[in-house]
Amino acid sequence: MLTQLELDDLRDEFTVQVMPDTCHVLSRVLSVDTMGAPVETWGTASYNVPCRLDHATGSEQISGGAIQPYYHYMLTLPWGTSISSLNRVKHDSIIYSVKSVSSGTYVACLRCELEKIG
Numbered sequence: 001m002l003t004q005l006e007l008d009d010l011r012d013e014f015t016v017q018v019m020p021d022t023c024h025v026l027s028r029v030l031s032v033d034t035m036g037a038p039v040e041t042w043g044t045a046s047y048n049v050p051c052r053l054d055h056a057t058g059s060e061q062i063s064g065g066a067i068q069p070y071y072h073y074m075l076t077l078p079w080g081t082s083i084s085s086l087n088r089v090k091h092d093s094i095i096y097s098v099k100s101v102s103s104g105t106y107v108a109c110l111r112c113e114l115e116k117i118g
Helices: 005-018
Strands: 021-030 040-065 064-077 088-091 094-102 108-115
Touching: 005 064, 005 108, 040 088
Parallel strands: none
Antiparallel strands: 021 040, 021 088, 040 064, 064 108, 088 094, 094 108
16 A cells, blocks of 8 residues: 555656646636626636646547547546536647546546547
């Protein structure tokens, strides 16, 4: 069994060795416009979070008579990062929707399933 100090060292080393990029975690902000209609915007909840983004799978579906690509990505973030399926992620100016977050048996990181928006 690892001590808390050993676990913290493992997480720090994992972040340095495995997460070469950074991303921004976005959160939804609801407000109303001048006519009282609801307006949804996305603000940055966490800036420059260390990460690793990997392309996992891809497929195509027919929707509305056209082929629609679907790309599945896996994002690795440091353990303890505040993120849920209600968030979005911005990585290299591309926005992704968070489909799921799983710490699972990973004691050194969080893993998030993402889908590219647009």
